[in-house]
Amino acid sequence: MSALEDYHICTKCGKRYTDGIHKTCDICREKMRVYHENHRENIMEGVRKFRAEHREKGLCIYCNSPAEHGKSMCKIHVERERMRYLKTK
Ligand SMILES: [Zn+2]
Ligand SMILES: [Zn+2]
Secondary structure (H helix, E strand, C coil), X not given: CCHHHHCCECCCCCCCECCCCCCCCHHHHHHHHHHHHHHHHHHHHHHHHXXXXXXXXXXXXXXXXXXXCCCCCCHHHHHHXXXXXXXXX
């Protein structure tokens, strides 16, 4: 935990107080929300590109580790997906 968090100060701007639940203040959170709203297409396009490139190179689609044979994810992420699947079941 960073010092700023302990004092309930926004970790983004370092100026305003947080509500004690979030790590960032209302203003920074609103800015991030708007940014994501406006750039959703770009962000998704970036993710798509990243995954396509990694698949081509035989790397995990979530990180830079080599993917498991015949899979699009590394050992860690295959396991994580499996755990998530089990949990939602
Ligand atoms: Zn802030
Ligand atoms: Zn991975």
